[in-house]
Amino acid sequence: MDAVISRAATMACPASKLIRMNQLLAILLLVLCIPAMGQTSTPATTSAPTSPVAQANALKARTLLNEAIAALGGPAYLNIQDISQQGRTYSFHMGQPNSAGLEFWRFYKYPDKDRYELTKQRDVVELYNGDRAIEITYKGAQNQDAKDAASYRKRRPYALDWVLRHWLTQPGIALFYEGQTVAESKTVDQITIMNAQDDAITIYLDVDTHLPVKKSFSWRDPTDKQRNVEEESYDNYRPTQGIMTPYTVTRYYNGDMSNQRFLSMVQYNQNLSDSLFDPSQKSLPKKK
Numbered sequence: 001m002d003a004v005i006s007r008a009a010t011m012a013c014p015a016s017k018l019i020r021m022n023q024l025l026a027i028l029l030l031v032l033c034i035p036a037m038g039q040t041s042t043p044a045t046t047s048a049p050t051s052p053v054a055q056a057n058a059l060k061a062r063t064l065l066n067e068a069i070a071a072l073g074g075p076a077y078l079n080i081q082d083i084s085q086q087g088r089t090y091s092f093h094m095g096q097p098n099s100a101g102l103e104f105w106r107f108y109k110y111p112d113k114d115r116y117e118l119t120k121q122r123d124v125v126e127l128y129n130g131d132r133a134i135e136i137t138y139k140g141a142q143n144q145d146a147k148d149a150a151s152y153r154k155r156r157p158y159a160l161d162w163v164l165r166h167w168l169t170q171p172g173i174a175l176f177y178e179g180q181t182v183a184e185s186k187t188v189d190q191i192t193i194m195n196a197q198d199d200a201i202t203i204y205l206d207v208d209t210h211l212p213v214k215k216s217f218s219w220r221d222p223t224d225k226q227r228n229v230e231e232e233s234y235d236n237y238r239p240t241q242g243i244m245t246p247y248t249v250t251r252y253y254n255g256d257m258s259n260q261r262f263l264s265m266v267q268y269n270q271n272l273s274d275s276l277f278d279p280s281q282k283s284l285p286k287k288k
Helices: 002-012 015-041 052-072 146-158 160-165
Strands: 082-093 102-109 113-118 124-129 132-137 140-143 174-183 186-194 200-206 212-220 227-240 243-253 256-268
Touching: 052 160, 052 174, 052 186, 052 200, 052 243, 132 146, 146 160, 146 212, 146 227, 160 200, 160 212, 174 200, 186 212, 227 256
Parallel strands: none
Antiparallel strands: 082 102, 082 256, 102 113, 113 124, 124 132, 132 140, 174 186, 186 200, 200 212, 212 227, 227 243, 243 256
16 A cells, blocks of 8 residues: 555655655654554553562561560460450540549450440440440440440541551551651650551550550541541550550540540450340449
8 A cells, every 4th residue: 555655646746745745654654653652662550669668668667566566465465355444534525624533344355345334333334346336324225325436436446456466467558667756755666557448547666665655546527527636645554464554545636635544453364255245234243
């Protein structure tokens, strides 16, 4: 076909026009070839390799987290099946105390069963079993206030033990070491963990003891679209059954203190029965 076009051009056009036509054809062919050349030079799917700097950063974060788990008790910490606690809890509104405090008993069974018994008489019970949130009072068992239940469910996936024992074993996890900073008046290493669902949490580890000092995560309110930050700090660590346990735990909401707990007793692996998390059982028998 090219030969036919060339002969027709020679017969119909003077030599100068023929030269210009040949130049135009050459340019046209070059333009047509460029996209094809680009397509063959780039694979259909590519994945940029992780840079050595990013790899070293992730390795640093992983090493520090391993040191934190070891400091918490290593295998003893990783094999916690249940926790029993006793102490006193105080609530705050916009950083100001709004109660004189309550005695509480907590019974937690990994990963998603939780029971709080409040007051000296232990006659108010908050019970969480999976996605169920029940409140038990003298009126009987009923669904917990929707706002309180939603707040608990939002915090649960970011519980420190869940992050260290579950997140770190999942595929698609990303670790970022963000250097040293100050948290709770201590020099700490700052590490952010992101899971495959793009949930992120930042953990602050004491540079000397490697114990967690604070954790922080944020979420966007579906109603007003504002981003909220929830934090939890840990202090007054004591060795308990081979596990370093924070006996003071403080929660913050958007920078304001929202709750503080002081523990007086902690026990691990007491073989708690599932029936303890059954709403039909109002409270534990009092120990003599």
